[in-house]
Amino acid sequence: MGSRYERYDVVVVGARCAGAPLAALLARQGLEVCLVEKGEPASGTPSTHIFEADALAFLDSLGVLDELRATGAPLIARADARVGDLRWPATWPVRPGDPGGVMSVRRFRLDPVLAGAAQQAGAALLTRTAVTDLVRAEDGRVTGVRVSSATGGEETGRGGERVLRARLVVGADGRASTVARLAGARSYHVTPNQFALFWGYFADAEIGEPTFAFHRWADRVVLGLPTDDGLYQVQVGVDPARLRAFRAGLPGSLLEYARACEPVAKALAGARLVGEPHGMTHWKGYFREPAGPGWALVGDAGHFKDPTAGRGIGDAFLQAARLAETVTGHLGADAAELDEALRRWGAWRDAEFVEPYWFAAGIGSLAPLPAVLPEVLRGMRRAGVADSLFDMVNHRAMPSDIVTGPRLLAAVGRLLARGRVGVLREVARLAADDRRRRALDRHPRYEADSPRHEMS
Numbered sequence: 001m002g003s004r005y006e007r008y009d010v011v012v013v014g015a016r017c018a019g020a021p022l023a024a025l026l027a028r029q030g031l032e033v034c035l036v037e038k039g040e041p042a043s044g045t046p047s048t049h050i051f052e053a054d055a056l057a058f059l060d061s062l063g064v065l066d067e068l069r070a071t072g073a074p075l076i077a078r079a080d081a082r083v084g085d086l087r088w089p090a091t092w093p094v095r096p097g098d099p100g101g102v103m104s105v106r107r108f109r110l111d112p113v114l115a116g117a118a119q120q121a122g123a124a125l126l127t128r129t130a131v132t133d134l135v136r137a138e139d140g141r142v143t144g145v146r147v148s149s150a151t152g153g154e155e156t157g158r159g160g161e162r163v164l165r166a167r168l169v170v171g172a173d174g175r176a177s178t179v180a181r182l183a184g185a186r187s188y189h190v191t192p193n194q195f196a197l198f199w200g201y202f203a204d205a206e207i208g209e210p211t212f213a214f215h216r217w218a219d220r221v222v223l224g225l226p227t228d229d230g231l232y233q234v235q236v237g238v239d240p241a242r243l244r245a246f247r248a249g250l251p252g253s254l255l256e257y258a259r260a261c262e263p264v265a266k267a268l269a270g271a272r273l274v275g276e277p278h279g280m281t282h283w284k285g286y287f288r289e290p291a292g293p294g295w296a297l298v299g300d301a302g303h304f305k306d307p308t309a310g311r312g313i314g315d316a317f318l319q320a321a322r323l324a325e326t327v328t329g330h331l332g333a334d335a336a337e338l339d340e341a342l343r344r345w346g347a348w349r350d351a352e353f354v355e356p357y358w359f360a361a362g363i364g365s366l367a368p369l370p371a372v373l374p375e376v377l378r379g380m381r382r383a384g385v386a387d388s389l390f391d392m393v394n395h396r397a398m399p400s401d402i403v404t405g406p407r408l409l410a411a412v413g414r415l416l417a418r419g420r421v422g423v424l425r426e427v428a429r430l431a432a433d434d435r436r437r438r439a440l441d442r443h444p445r446y447e448a449d450s451p452r453h454e455m456s
Contacts, residue, residue, distance in 0.1 A: 008034045008124075009331060011145055011166040013131050013179050015041055016107070018299025018316035019172030020114035021062060025324035027121035031331065034164055035123045036147060038130040038173070041115040044108035045174075046280060048199060048235055048307050050212075050225070053092065053394045055314035056099045058321065067113045068105050071228035074210040075100025079390060080263045082215035084374035090387045092212070093394065101390075102212050104227040106201075126162075131173075134182045134295070135163060141335065142169050142183065142294030167331055168338070169295045170323070172316075177301035180288050185297060188444035189357065191285040194366040195221060195237035197307060198246070198279040200254050202271035205232030213263040219366060221308055222261035224268075231274060232267055234258045237308065239366060243281060251277050280307070285361060287354075287444075290346030293339055298323050303349065305357045306364030314395055319349060350441075356392070358437050359399040370426050375411035376403055 010026055012019045015037035023035040051059075056075070059065045069075070077100060079090040092101025119125050128150035135144035149160035171179025205226070213224040221237030236257040238246050246253045254277050259265040288302045296302075299316035323345055330341035380386040380402075391397040408427070415423040 006034070006162070006164050008032045008164060008166045010034075010168045010170060010327060011036060011164045012123075012170045012172055013145065014172035014174060014177075014299070014301065015115045015118065015125060015127070016045065016111045016172070016174070016299075017114065017313045018301070018320050019170070020111070020118045021058070021317060022170060022172060022298060022320040022324055023118040023123040024062060024114075024121040025321065026327060027118065027123040029324070029328045031328065033118075033123040034166070035115070035118050035125045036129050036131060036145070036164070037115070037125070037127045040127050041111035042108050044106065045111070046278060047107045047312070048197070048223075048233075048310060049107050049110060049227070049313065050102065050104045050223075050310045051313040051317075052102050052310070052390075053094050053098045053100065054396060055317050056101075056103055057095075057097065058314075058317040060099050062114075062117055064113050064117050065099055068103070068110065071105055071109050072230055073103055073105045073228040074226055076102045076210040076212050076225060078209060078211040079387075080211050080213040080215075081386075081389070082217055082261075083377055083389075084217055084369045084371070086374040086378050086381070087215070088377075088381055088386055090390060093387055093391045093396075095396075102225070102393075104225050104233055106228055109228055129162070131178045131182075134169065134179070135165065136294075140293065142292070143167075145169055145179075167294070168327060171295065171297045171301040172299050172320075174300045175283070175304050177288075177297065179295065180297055180301050183292055183295050183297075185289040185292070185302070186446040187284075187286040187288050188446050189285070189287050189354070189440060190447045191306070191361045193283045193285070193306065193364065194240070195308065195364055196240055196243055196246075196279065196281040197235060197237060198250075198254055198257075198277050199233060199235040200251065200277040201227065201231040201233055201274045202268055203231060203274050205267045205271040206269055207232060207267060211263065213261060213267075215261045215264075216308075216363060216369065218368070220257065220260060221364075222258055222264055223310075224258065224261065224264035232271060234264060234268070237364070240281070247279075285357065287350060287357070290349050291339075291342035293335070296323065296342050296345070303353055303357075305353070306360040308364040309356065309360035310393065311356065311360065311395065315353060318352070318395065322348060354441055355398050355400060356395065359392075370430060371415060371420060372408065372411050372423055372426060372430075373403070375415055376407045379407060379410055379414070 009031040133146040144165035223235040227233040326345045
């Protein structure tokens, strides 16, 4: 067939926020790594590209933070938060050694920096190269990938075909993961989106002290913060029932929604839109089976949550770091030991991200916010600890660390004292939802994965 065979320790498919850091970490441990990307990292990809304190610490340890700061994206230490009828100014919680609280860098700038770190660590990078099949041993174990290069040529064999053999193949190739499909990874905890998301970039915004605005009230979600090149990024959630009118009214409808949020309206007072707005109208949240004989999934390939929570990039970094430790510690062992180590990594992934997953689905829901949530936060604000809500966004606290039993009971008591008897039905419904989700965590319901990804 004219195919060319090459051998590596690990083949990582996808050279973006999950795959490139994983390849860099593995290569730094002396492993032979091939990083395969079907496009070009600099081409960008649909993303809200916000990352928080834990991700900034990871990027600093990876040695790329200075490059990202050179894009002009500021480190943000302040937040303007609104949840329901409660609004407060917040200081973003950080730990000693954290470079900052939150940052936004567009993906056509971020992804090449991450891919460059992998190359500098010694990983081979193949761009414009698509995986066409998994290579399997007689017992069904994955032992590599078959790829096709868009450029072809003598160096890749006739027709650009290539076979890359490896002890482990990692799919880091996003929601429409080819590796997940070919490996037969099933999806579970599947949740369809409710809001549609639209975002755009504005020049000449009145930024002042860099601040992350996050307002979630009634049927609205609005985010605003500075990003690279001196631009201001705005993201809004749109009820799908209003989607046709919203799209027809672009870009004015984006501005109308954004200006419903006071701090964003102030920033945009003299600003002008740069380029066309972007949109994401249909998606599914999910977990996919994380690993099998000779393969694993990391980042969005294995788990995707409602992007309103802003945790896709940070979660990808966390998974990549933990998977790198697992692989370097067990790749040299026999196949059974490696498989067991990957199984444990997958169990860690599910336990680590399932509670934030359900919380993100709730924040991204069209249902009215439970009155008890802003009341809990109101009590926390009186106690001077409301800013710790953002440690949940840093993935350094779980939702159950914020909405604790004592805080919930105190909030219910205050609402009842004000005559809000409906809070009892609300809390009963929340408790029933929690029991249902815990049951699903123990006994997942698997679904065929055929998500719709509609971009604007």
